Amino acid sequence: MGDITRLSAAALADKLSSGEVSAVEATQAHLDRIAAVDGGLNAFLHVSDHALDVAKSIDERRSAGERLGPLAGVPLAIKDVLVTTDMPSTSGSRILEGYMSPFDATVVARSRAAGLVPLGKTNMDEFAMGSSTEHSAYGPTRNPWDLERIPGGSGGGSAAAVAAFEVPLALGSDTGGSIRQPAHVTGTVGVKPTYGAVSRYGAIALASSLDQVGPVSRTVLDAGLLQDVIQGHDPFDSTSLTDAWPSMADAARDGARGDVLKGLRVGVVREFTGDGFQPGVKSRFDEALAVLAQNGAEIVEVQAPHFEYAVAAYYLILPAEASSNLAKYDSVRFGMRVTPPGGGTVEQVMAATREAGLGPEVKRRIILGTYALSAGYYDAYYGSAQKVRTLIQQDFANAFERADVLVSPSAPTTAFRFGEKLDDPMAMYLNDVTTIPANLAGVPGISVPVGLAPDDGLPVGIQFMAPAREDARLYRVGAALEALLERQWGGPLLSQAPTLEGAN
């Protein structure tokens, strides 16, 4: 039967539906893998104690003849930003330690309904603020390719869990690159859907106009299968789009045949080709473009003159929204309460609680957001940032007149070492220079592995972006490139990753 944990979600789903593998066997194999390697990785904050019971009930329903969804019995990891009724949800913060949600996030409820088996909650930077998981209150996650390096962030736990074969699929959230940048540094696939394509209900809010939930996987098809489960209108999220979405899995299967590249106009964003990109990232990116061109794509250069202002606008809009979203951690209705010695008024208790319960990056952004929104500064900072948002949307609109998809490296460098950027907030913020524009404009983006950087042997991803609502185009193009590259490599990139045996 081989090692179940090495199978893609699609391949595992086939074996589950044919009866070759049971959901209990699949779940046990992944729990064993977690037990074997997660001590060294710290991808999981919590591992479910009843996943086998869930798997057993799937097997029973299947053997009773019930028609189950395509992913029934496939294990799933859930980023801790998504609330779950049966496991704690902390969003990586001490202030929510032990928090048990009275309801499931919509994406979690849909995943359960589709028969996916939740294995646990994955580590993340506190409240999704960070690009390395070093800001998690529960210790960083390590990159399976090199345990001394970061797995990306904020969703480093989900990406590392998938890369280390602890689970074939995970849910993530992407506010400025938190799905795509971890995918880039771990050699995995990550998709940020169109804003509003996937419900945010039950996603612990960071910046509500930027947050989007999406799939994390090892293959483009697997991501499509998971997006098919979670996408679609949700009346509990008033920003949820009412569109009827096509099957992203079908788009990926269609794309893997390769015809989609013929005549496809691929726009290289000129602003993301210059200095500041590691040579090894640049060379793998250029090679991927050459593969696209050899297979019929037309490579054009597009200009997006305002993208250079995206990081600045983002670090005004995000802290502004976060400072107000995080006001709810007030020691009254849920979460930590710290009473100062000798007692205190509710305001003093609140201030003591937030001092004790929030980490340095969260405090930094709350103070920054409070500053950007204060009287006298509002127009100069927050108001200006909202105007830049308009300019970036116009840049996208102009670029998409000349190109069907836009491309860039998914991040400027490969995985960096722990501590390298921790004391320099601006250096950390610049990790997301290529991913932030998509969040500001609401357009979808995907990161697909394109090889290992020749200068350090670490994974590199390419980012494709499409106009809003054109998520299926990303799956087609991403799957086409993936198929061509895997043919070149003789298998998936992750087959070259360290096995992690003895990592504990």
Add this chain to the structure above:
Amino acid sequence: MSEISEEQVAHLANLARIELTGDEIARLTGELDQIVDSIAKVQEVATPEVVATSHPIPLSNVYRPDVVGETLTAEQALQNAPEQADGRFKVSAILGEEQ
């Protein structure tokens, strides 16, 4: 350079209800100064004729039927409360002794 002072950071921390230590205020003052210097560049292109965007994909009039939906029970709502009494959230004192 922007001109963020320690007094200003202490004031912001008070508004945000975070009891920062003196060390934290000192460190944050330096960091915020550097961050604000970098992000102030949005002003270069945010000219008066550009309209502001608050939401990536604008929707209007998102309503639902005015009927009672599924709600949490009082027990569920209280399940994470740091302190509760008589089926309600128990809050720390609102007023101090001198008020």
